[in-house]
Amino acid sequence: MAETRTFDVVVLGGGSGGYATALRAAQLGLTVALVEEGKLGGTCLHRGCIPTKALLHAAEVADAARESETFGVRATFDGIDMAALAAYKDGVVAGLYKGLQGLVSARGITLVEGHGKLVSPDTVEVGGERYTGRNVVLATGSYSRTLPGIEIGGRVITSEQALELDYVPRSALVLGGGVIGVEFASVWRSFGADVQVVEALDHLVPAEDLAVSKALERAFRKRGIGFTLGDRFASVAETDSGVRMTLESGKTLDAEVLLVAVGRGPRTAGLGFEEQGVRLDRGFVVVDERLHTGVGNVYATGDIVPGLQLAHRGFAQGIYVAEQIAGLEPAPIDESGIPRVTYSDPEVASVGLTEQAARERFGDDAVETLDYNLAGNGRSKILATQGFVKLVRRKDGPVVGVHLVGARVGELVGEAQLIVNWEAHPEDVAALVHAHPTQNEALGEAHLALAGKPLHAHN
Structure with a gap:
């Protein structure tokens, strides 16, 4: 040797x-x-x-x-x-x-x-x-993980094979509604495929704040992306034209390919x-x-x-x-200070605690939240996007979570992570001047509202 x-x-x-x-x-x-x-x-x-x-x-x-x-x-x-x-x-x-x-x-x-x-x-x-x-x-x-009863190969693929496909599938099943699953579902839908997502838990992107998950589900529904929630995989078989997946409920779904996106x-x-x-x-x-x-x-x-x-x-x-x-x-x-981004359409970005996690940690009475709808943001209007900024704070204390949905919000999470990691209070951020018209301005306005001086609130 x-x-x-x-x-x-x-x-x-x-x-x-x-x-x-x-x-x-x-x-x-x-x-x-x-x-x-x-x-x-x-x-x-x-x-x-x-x-x-x-x-x-x-x-x-x-x-x-x-x-x-x-x-x-x-x-x-x-x-x-x-x-x-x-x-x-x-x-x-x-x-x-x-x-x-x-x-x-x-x-x-x-x-x-x-x-x-x-x-x-x-x-x-x-x-x-x-x-x-x-x-x-x-x-x-x-x-890329798989599940018992799933053999990867042929029309049953993971994200690695999905990246190398030399055609756009006419239809696709996506097993797993986490980050990887919803990103591929978003891509294939934009490319013209019929897409169905299956998630065993009750919501898409289940690690995110519940309001974010619901907003993404509404957006996917509007885009024509189907999804089945709270139902588990039972079996899959190849057919003449693709794959047929059976769920524990007995429901069957057919498509040209099955993407297995159940985590890593x-x-x-x-x-x-x-x-x-x-x-x-x-x-x-x-x-x-x-x-x-x-x-x-x-x-x-x-x-x-x-x-x-x-x-x-x-x-x-x-x-x-x-x-x-x-x-x-x-x-x-x-x-908890590490930012997370899902690059689907719409994008999802977050940092810090979800509302549920904050309530579990600090108690129901010690947590306050605010949703700021992007409908009031000029740049978002120009981009024709919908979504919101959700802030989670300790009552009379710092912001402990920022959750974003909408086009390009992954670029907003930079300021959001500073706010959470530096334990800023709403009034600290409200005092900062945000450029107009930017989507970033929505973060400023959300903090103005949470600091008790909402400029665009309706009385």
Whole structure:
């Protein structure tokens, strides 16, 4: 066996959590080995956030063409050129991938290509070569989960295969009404497909505030996207023309394809974690608030850590772990302050506590909410979008949750996260001057109203 090479940090996995750890650690003067068996950038860059958002932008362009006469523009929608769409999507990914490769190379990080396995608490083995780290960071990411009784293949696909489809399905079933499910449902509907979503829980995007879920359901209904709520998957069979799904209620649904979007599982099996004493819970790596596993100097980041499975969370955790290893003693990350965005039409964005969570934490009498309808916002009127800003605050205290629905509200969550994370009171935000006419102004007006001085309220 070749001699072992030693580094300050060995990172297993080159996705958002892994490459952020590597880049920050190298910036802080530490020697770093980054092990990745696929392409640097992981799920988010190659099979997740970036390519799906490219599809969603194309869907927005399709809708704009279809509805152009509303705005006095004569354009026609003649269909989707899937080859050209794939070239656009792949071009976006390729550009970001090249940039990331350049960053890793410029920082002097040793990139190790191949399948890595933890063979001791401080050593990762890749193809017979051993890389020892004074610190080891596990960042092996996630995979598309399925359910018992569902065989992926043919017309039964996950988001990975959905991104590579070279045709627009005439009809599609989407199993799972969470973020991934509603985003694909939105895209396919914009592209002209008939879409049905099936969600076992009582609402679409069930992790969001109830008012947000109901607003998205109304919008989907208006767009002609069907959905079945509170009914579970029982079985699926391929038919001559596609797939037939049977639910526990006995209801059957037919379509050309079935997208299985029931969440993502942690990629931790067979990597030597448990053999080295790293504790797993349903496949997730158990860590303390400092992302330490309790074994040696082994840390974990990203989708394998229980909590929100978001690229920006993994990225922040990677920076945090690198700074901790370097002795900077950063403050632990507050998960409730991480923003969440669903890029469907309409978009959903939120940060902080839902109304229900706030009432459970602080008590019914200690919570106050306010809804500000975008119908009163000039920019939203111009964009012909509907939706609202919902604020959740502790009575006579700070805003603890901001929930948004409408076109482009993902771009508003930046100010919302500052409000929640800096524990701003409504009057603090009301005193700030928001540009007119912007949708951002709706955040300002909502806080004015919550501070007791609504400008556009009807007496």
